[in-house]
Amino acid sequence: MKLVLIITMAVVVLGISVSFISVQGQQDYDIPQWVKNNAGWWADDSIDDESFVNGITYLIDSGIMEINIDSTIQDQGDFYLTYKQNPNSPYVGDDTAIAWLKNVELLEMEMAFLNETFRLPYDVEIVAQECNEVNAFYDPESKQIVMCYELVDDVFDMYYYFYGEEPSFDMDEMQTYSYDVLNFIFFHEVGHALIDVYQLPITGLEENVADQFAALMLSYTYYEETGDYSLGQEMLYNVGTWFYNEHYYWNEVYPQEMTSMDNTFEYDIPYWGNHNLDMQRFYNISCYAYGSDVKYSQYLIDDGWLPEERAQNCEWEYYQMDRNWSILLKDFDYGFFD
Numbered sequence: 001m002k003l004v005l006i007i008t009m010a011v012v013v014l015g016i017s018v019s020f021i022s023v024q025g026q027q028d029y030d031i032p033q034w035v036k037n038n039a040g041w042w043a044d045d046s047i048d049d050e051s052f053v054n055g056i057t058y059l060i061d062s063g064i065m066e067i068n069i070d071s072t073i074q075d076q077g078d079f080y081l082t083y084k085q086n087p088n089s090p091y092v093g094d095d096t097a098i099a100w101l102k103n104v105e106l107l108e109m110e111m112a113f114l115n116e117t118f119r120l121p122y123d124v125e126i127v128a129q130e131c132n133e134v135n136a137f138y139d140p141e142s143k144q145i146v147m148c149y150e151l152v153d154d155v156f157d158m159y160y161y162f163y164g165e166e167p168s169f170d171m172d173e174m175q176t177y178s179y180d181v182l183n184f185i186f187f188h189e190v191g192h193a194l195i196d197v198y199q200l201p202i203t204g205l206e207e208n209v210a211d212q213f214a215a216l217m218l219s220y221t222y223y224e225e226t227g228d229y230s231l232g233q234e235m236l237y238n239v240g241t242w243f244y245n246e247h248y249y250w251n252e253v254y255p256q257e258m259t260s261m262d263n264t265f266e267y268d269i270p271y272w273g274n275h276n277l278d279m280q281r282f283y284n285i286s287c288y289a290y291g292s293d294v295k296y297s298q299y300l301i302d303d304g305w306l307p308e309e310r311a312q313n314c315e316w317e318y319y320q321m322d323r324n325w326s327i328l329l330k331d332f333d334y335g336f337f338d
């Protein structure tokens, strides 16, 4: 009884499947009597664990019992969402970042998608909160994805800085743009989280890998009514525009910080840092958009946003991202990445 119970528990907890090989017809398992005695004595506490394990080891070594270790993991956790609010926070009114985030349900929708898609070994919290800085990050210690309200504000502010005075300025467009940029940033942090939670074997800078994951996820986005993936393309353009504008924003707002004395910085980004420069991230995003749909994104080349020299390789770059993320995640998802 105890043997069966223990094996059943192993199957549940570790995802190990055990089968007995029948060597004498359908029903007879050729399990030596001494092993049966062993199991009984172990269940009675008459023999110690080591003797019992020796018996099981014999069954495995002799091929009577077969153990298949399944590399997939059990779904024992979920992404869950928390909106934090400080009592003295400026983020309390109906026109603030927290209200907007809740209203557009970006995090709720992506969380539902993630929980449908991935098997997690434990919970991962998505936290929207005040951070006293413009940021979003994944914390591998606490297993938290943090989206700062200051970042939401900053995305809106910068859009307004560049386009607010234009006659064509449109509130809806600003919201769509901000939604897309924050969606990308969120998936970038999810990329960090998946790399940590599943201990994915990446090589190369994790920041670049997280950008690739985020770009890939946006490229999979389509209009629900038509199934048209041009929605993902448009989202990537907005993200590219954000990186492009970031580059000029720092140039214009903080020109004295454009280069440090030792020339190790461009604007806010150090050359020695683990993030690519904003303008490099703009070209990468443009390349991934073009690579995922060369027809739709042909204008990126025609209008001079993406140089031909880089564009030549973009279909291959996108194919590699698409294929390799499927390989990385195949043991952890419910088939989305097949």
Ligand SMILES: [Zn+2]
Pocket (backbone or CB within 6 Å): 188, 189, 192, 207, 210
């Ligand atoms: Zn990052």
